[in-house]
Amino acid sequence: MKKILVLVIITFFWSCQEDKNPDYESVEGLRAAYSSGDYSLWPEPELHESIDKDSFEDIGVLPGLDENKDNPYTTEKYDLGRALFFERRLSKSNEVSCATCHVPSKGWTDHEERSFGHDEQTGKRNAMTILNAAYAEKLFWDGRALSLEHQAMFPIADPVEMNEKLPIAVKTIQDLPKYQELFEKAFGEDQINMQNIQKAIAVFERQIVSPPSKFDKFISGKSELFTDSEVRGLHLFRTKAQCINCHNTPYFSDNQFHNDGLGHFGTKNEDLGLYYFTGDKNDIGKFRTPTLREVSMTGPWMHTGFFKTLKDVITYYNLGNPMPVSPRYFKKDTTRKRPQKAKMLEPLELTKQEQADLLAFIKTLTTEGVTKF
Ligand code: HEC
Numbered sequence: 001m002k003k004i005l006v007l008v009i010i011t012f013f014w015s016c017q018e019d020k021n022p023d024y025e026s027v028e029g030l031r032a033a034y035s036s037g038d039y040s041l042w043p044e045p046e047l048h049e050s051i052d053k054d055s056f057e058d059i060g061v062l063p064g065l066d067e068n069k070d071n072p073y074t075t076e077k078y079d080l081g082r083a084l085f086f087e088r089r090l091s092k093s094n095e096v097s098c099a100t101c102h103v104p105s106k107g108w109t110d111h112e113e114r115s116f117g118h119d120e121q122t123g124k125r126n127a128m129t130i131l132n133a134a135y136a137e138k139l140f141w142d143g144r145a146l147s148l149e150h151q152a153m154f155p156i157a158d159p160v161e162m163n164e165k166l167p168i169a170v171k172t173i174q175d176l177p178k179y180q181e182l183f184e185k186a187f188g189e190d191q192i193n194m195q196n197i198q199k200a201i202a203v204f205e206r207q208i209v210s211p212p213s214k215f216d217k218f219i220s221g222k223s224e225l226f227t228d229s230e231v232r233g234l235h236l237f238r239t240k241a242q243c244i245n246c247h248n249t250p251y252f253s254d255n256q257f258h259n260d261g262l263g264h265f266g267t268k269n270e271d272l273g274l275y276y277f278t279g280d281k282n283d284i285g286k287f288r289t290p291t292l293r294e295v296s297m298t299g300p301w302m303h304t305g306f307f308k309t310l311k312d313v314i315t316y317y318n319l320g321n322p323m324p325v326s327p328r329y330f331k332k333d334t335t336r337k338r339p340q341k342a343k344m345l346e347p348l349e350l351t352k353q354e355q356a357d358l359l360a361f362i363k364t365l366t367t368e369g370v371t372k373f
């Protein structure tokens, strides 16, 4: 009798213990853990050995932005920045504004492979979205702009974008009565200059941020919001599919640069990315990890707009990012070595169902409403 009692007690404690260990094998267990609102109940992410575990930040709810101390928000600066963003007269032809390529109703990009700017010329790269750009530490695919303020002068002067000399752009704005009033309100009298144009545009852009997505709501406790496929996709994203190695933090980007195989080496589309900016051979073919927030709206994808569907993007990762290098790449400069793809990228062996789950999950990061402007 005593023995039986002991056995019963042990079994009781054992079963309690069991309850505390979340079940990550079933979709219901995963749903409960991920939608618990408590990140400590999430399964461990499967990180590549090269990732520094101490500085790693997991995906999560997008936090509000800290105030920008060098250029704080005021409604007057916002109104001015908004007018400048849509101002075609900032360009030489008077036909191209920032919004020509960053169209609010197109996810603040242009849905072109590569953008058309001044004189219908095609630029080299796919237009990035303005949405959530405030969370990027460096701007552009190659990080050559250090802040949104710094970034705003590039497109005005770029010969294939707005193609205007900066002093002329400033003069144009100075001569328009509408802007005399807007600048006076935002910065005071006689303050129409390039620096303040940049500041106002940056203040405007910092307001273009996503409202909570289905993903944010699900992980905050709305457990019924995700389908089973989306739950499995979220888990795959952080484990077997390894996306978490680079698309991490609540911004879904590590703000770092990686070669993920798309330098188009030796072809007419060759783009050496970060290398142009740093001159470091290790940076050849590296591009900034773009955010995946709002990603369903920002196609075609990658810095050249090479992929027309998100399904194609996933297929490419599943194959381990094959990186062709044409022999012409070495002919251009015989001292060139073969560019190195990020070591983390290997074939993933995801089943068709797993690929569909991953796609379903990524789509939960896109919201509605940010394009109404
Ligand atoms: C002709 C099309 C075109 C015009 C006009 C244009 N852009 Fe862009 N924009 C692009 C392209 C293409 C990129 C990516 C370029 C690169 O990485 O080299 C980009 C990138 C950006 C980024 C970087 C986003 C990020 O996450 O890094 C910001 C911000 C931006 N543009 C703001 C502006 C502003 C402000 C204006 C107007 C002053 C403007 N753009 C005008 C095409 C354009």
Ligand code: HEC
Pocket (backbone or CB within 6 Å): 241, 242, 243, 244, 245, 246, 247, 257, 258, 259, 260, 262, 263, 287, 288, 289, 290, 291, 292, 295, 298, 300, 301, 302, 303, 304, 310, 313, 314, 317, 318, 342, 344, 345, 358, 362
């Ligand atoms: C080694 C880091 C790394 C890993 C791992 C990674 N990505 Fe990326 N991702 C990038 C970089 C860098 C780019 C931009 C590359 C380019 O434009 O050439 C990118 C671009 C993308 C884009 C296009 C976004 C846009 O706005 O054009 C999508 C979608 C994407 N990744 C999804 C995924 C998914 C899904 C996974 C997991 C299967 C994944 N990534 C794994 C670094 C990574």
